[in-house]
Amino acid sequence: MLESFIANRILFTFFTAFFLSHSFSIAQNKLVVKTVLLDIGRSDAEGGWYEGATPASPDANGNYWNTLDIGKYAGSMVDKTGTATSIGAGFININSPVFTTYNGPAGDTTSVGGKTLADVVINSAALGDLGVKEAAFDYVHGTNIRMSIGGLVAGKQYRFNFFSSRSWEGDPSTTISVYGDNTFDSGTKLSEETVDNRSASQGWVYNADTLLTLDNLTPTGTSLYINIVGSAGGAGALNALSIQELDTTPPTITLQGSDPLILMVGSTLNDPGALVTDNLDANKSISGTGSVDNTTPGTYILTYQTTDTSGNAAAPVTRSVIVKYAVLKSVLLDIGRSDADGGWYGGTTPVSPDTNGNHWNTLDIGKYAGSMVDKAGTATSFGAGFIATNNPVFDWYNGPAGDNNTNNTLWLIDEAALGDLGNKDAAFDFVKGTNIQLALNGFSSGKKYRLNFYCSRRWEGDQTTTISVFSANTFDLSVKLAEDTVANRSTSQGEVFNAGTLLTLDNLTPSSSSLYVNIVGGNGGEGVLNAMSIQELDVPAPADTTPPVITIIGNNPETVVWGSAYSDAGATAEDAGVPVNVVTGSSGVNTAILGSYTVNYTSTDAAANIGTASRTVNVVLPANANIPSSDGLSPLLRYALGASSPSEAVTKPALFTDSNDLILTTLIRTSGITVVGQASTDLSSTNGGFVDLTSNPNGVLAADQSNLLPGTERREFRTPKDANRKFIRLIVSAP
Numbered sequence: 001m002l003e004s005f006i007a008n009r010i011l012f013t014f015f016t017a018f019f020l021s022h023s024f025s026i027a028q029n030k031l032v033v034k035t036v037l038l039d040i041g042r043s044d045a046e047g048g049w050y051e052g053a054t055p056a057s058p059d060a061n062g063n064y065w066n067t068l069d070i071g072k073y074a075g076s077m078v079d080k081t082g083t084a085t086s087i088g089a090g091f092i093n094i095n096s097p098v099f100t101t102y103n104g105p106a107g108d109t110t111s112v113g114g115k116t117l118a119d120v121v122i123n124s125a126a127l128g129d130l131g132v133k134e135a136a137f138d139y140v141h142g143t144n145i146r147m148s149i150g151g152l153v154a155g156k157q158y159r160f161n162f163f164s165s166r167s168w169e170g171d172p173s174t175t176i177s178v179y180g181d182n183t184f185d186s187g188t189k190l191s192e193e194t195v196d197n198r199s200a201s202q203g204w205v206y207n208a209d210t211l212l213t214l215d216n217l218t219p220t221g222t223s224l225y226i227n228i229v230g231s232a233g234g235a236g237a238l239n240a241l242s243i244q245e246l247d248t249t250p251p252t253i254t255l256q257g258s259d260p261l262i263l264m265v266g267s268t269l270n271d272p273g274a275l276v277t278d279n280l281d282a283n284k285s286i287s288g289t290g291s292v293d294n295t296t297p298g299t300y301i302l303t304y305q306t307t308d309t310s311g312n313a314a315a316p317v318t319r320s321v322i323v324k325y326a327v328l329k330s331v332l333l334d335i336g337r338s339d340a341d342g343g344w345y346g347g348t349t350p351v352s353p354d355t356n357g358n359h360w361n362t363l364d365i366g367k368y369a370g371s372m373v374d375k376a377g378t379a380t381s382f383g384a385g386f387i388a389t390n391n392p393v394f395d396w397y398n399g400p401a402g403d404n405n406t407n408n409t410l411w412l413i414d415e416a417a418l419g420d421l422g423n424k425d426a427a428f429d430f431v432k433g434t435n436i437q438l439a440l441n442g443f444s445s446g447k448k449y450r451l452n453f454y455c456s457r458r459w460e461g462d463q464t465t466t467i468s469v470f471s472a473n474t475f476d477l478s479v480k481l482a483e484d485t486v487a488n489r490s491t492s493q494g495e496v497f498n499a500g501t502l503l504t505l506d507n508l509t510p511s512s513s514s515l516y517v518n519i520v521g522g523n524g525g526e527g528v529l530n531a532m533s534i535q536e537l538d539v540p541a542p543a544d545t546t547p548p549v550i551t552i553i554g555n556n557p558e559t560v561v562w563g564s565a566y567s568d569a570g571a572t573a574e575d576a577g578v579p580v581n582v583v584t585g586s587s588g589v590n591t592a593i594l595g596s597y598t599v600n601y602t603s604t605d606a607a608a609n610i611g612t613a614s615r616t617v618n619v620v621l622p623a624n625a626n627i628p629s630s631d632g633l634s635p636l637l638r639y640a641l642g643a644s645s646p647s648e649a650v651t652k653p654a655l656f657t658d659s660n661d662l663i664l665t666t667l668i669r670t671s672g673i674t675v676v677g678q679a680s681t682d683l684s685s686t687n688g689g690f691v692d693l694t695s696n697p698n699g700v701l702a703a704d705q706s707n708l709l710p711g712t713e714r715r716e717f718r719t720p721k722d723a724n725r726k727f728i729r730l731i732v733s734a735p
Helices: 124-130 406-410 415-421 635-640
Strands: 032-040 065-068 088-091 098-100 139-142 145-150 158-163 173-179 189-196 211-217 224-230 236-238 240-246 252-255 261-264 274-277 284-286 298-304 317-324 326-335 360-363 383-386 393-395 430-434 436-441 449-454 464-470 480-487 502-508 514-521 526-529 531-538 549-552 558-561 571-575 578-580 595-604 610-620 654-657 661-669 674-680 712-720 727-733
Touching (some): 065 088, 158 224, 173 211, 173 236, 189 211, 224 236, 252 317, 360 383, 415 449, 415 531, 430 436, 449 514, 464 526, 549 595, 549 610, 571 595, 571 610, 635 661, 635 727, 661 674, 661 727, 674 712
Parallel strands (some): 032 065, 261 317, 558 610
Antiparallel strands (some): 088 145, 098 139, 139 236, 145 224, 158 211, 158 240, 173 189, 173 224, 252 274, 274 284, 298 317, 326 531, 383 436, 393 430, 449 502, 464 480, 464 514, 514 526, 549 571, 571 578, 595 610, 661 712, 674 727
16 A cells, blocks of 8 residues: 655745944144254353354255354244244253263364264164264253243244253253253143163263153244153253144145036036145145935035145035936927017117027017027927016117127126026026016926026115016916026115026926926015026936836746646736747756756846746646556656656666565665555554564665666565565655
């Protein structure tokens, strides 16, 4: 007897993505603007230790030194390059410092106490910016040696480098303090440090490795004050020092290119960048930070920031990037009347085109101008006219459409502010009135438009003009689309009618074929209009990011009986309602093997969007899977024995015995099925008395593996023989 059951299993797989980020910082040290080197000594005439030599300037390292003498203030000293500075220095000699040995870099360097410099090892590198090792030999010493450093700049930062140890007599170390004033009290102390003097055990070496630095000293006035004392309260010493002005000047950022920068929708932003200029760092270019969406009109801000090598931050600079739609066509409207209607053209014929190549349309009170031409002279559907119930009044003569008054050269007009209007003559004529209203027609519902107004005037009347655009002639808030205000000219601006006063209302979307304009003074009085343009905008179609939709024909999932032929029913696809091709991937449906298979479908539209869909195909046993045929084998058992269809012949299991066991040998599929061997001695009992084999119920691999069908192996199922009759069977299950 054969039994089977179907087990189903679903496996879920989860994918997780990890996003990593990092940041870093850079430590910065301030650069040096200039360095002044001070050496301890006196001139020959004053009993110095120069042994008759003239101070070397510059020394062998190219440094210029300044000699510091007791009781004499050295003002306007040179820096190490020989350039004059405002810095000066001197001992406050009431503390009676004393010189010892000769003055090194400023005088003779042949010998010291009978020894030449070659006999004495000095760590020249420890001298730092002092440069020459001879500075280590001379020194001044005393109790509370005090110095005044003048000619500094309040608020700047300075660095003092001291070479301060001496030969081994006296205190073992020297403490150096810097104060903000000459009271030398703790309240004005800016910095302090201690450095070891030389010891007797170090032999004939005056000092080495003893550079002491007090950094970032900021005077509140023009002077700083130094106190030098032995650490035990005795004599301190000083060999040489340098005064360095540190870089506290921030760099400046200068924008390159336009500000604001105009970018058309869909165009690529090329940031012109900014130039960084610094007093010490080399000039460099930087880019702005910030996001600009080139698909959406608006104003975006790029910010430029930088810090120089000394850590001084520049004042940030910003640039506006205006993203706007390109213009398909422009219609230019000029305020005026024809000669026959009493216009102010001075008897001349309107110029068409004007000197800039623009074609203008004249807008007259009480007359509707329909089918106007664009600025290239091409006829359009646009029309415009004043709603005359508000009684607007013309003033001055009509500029671009009529006489170019020779006096217009007397007035400065910001032509760049005219924008698309192009011609400065448009600034001279204007219409004025309380609640001037205009009807603009010939639009396409749903498209976008830009209205540019040149609307300031001479100094009479209200100081500003407010312009509003409505989608209906009710002119109420519920239909207002946009509004802005622009300043009129003032009396302080002299004989200039207007300049720099272009007002733009952008991205206007009419709900019908008309838009309505209201012009009013800022205080509810007279508003004005000189000229205007109507621009139809080029709004790109939204990017197609929608993939085709695939419809699978037939069942999904589909079921096919083991061993039968499978023919896929296919699929159709549409992209925005338009049929597109469908590609069917290799399904790999193998009806000879039970299981679940996937048929994939893809479809690609013109925008390279890919739609996908899939069909599940389940290969299953027939309904009579457990019913034996005339040869005693059921379809399930045939499948287990390696058949590829219910009608394929297979080798039946064979029964053998040996001295110990009853043995059932058979071919079995290596995957996709479960086979369990069972034995019984009493077929009359429940379930025929069958129980699983006590040893290896799933069988063992037989020694003979010859003549196998694809995907099968030969197994043996054994049960011990006994005195009773014994039966053996196989229980087969498949998914």
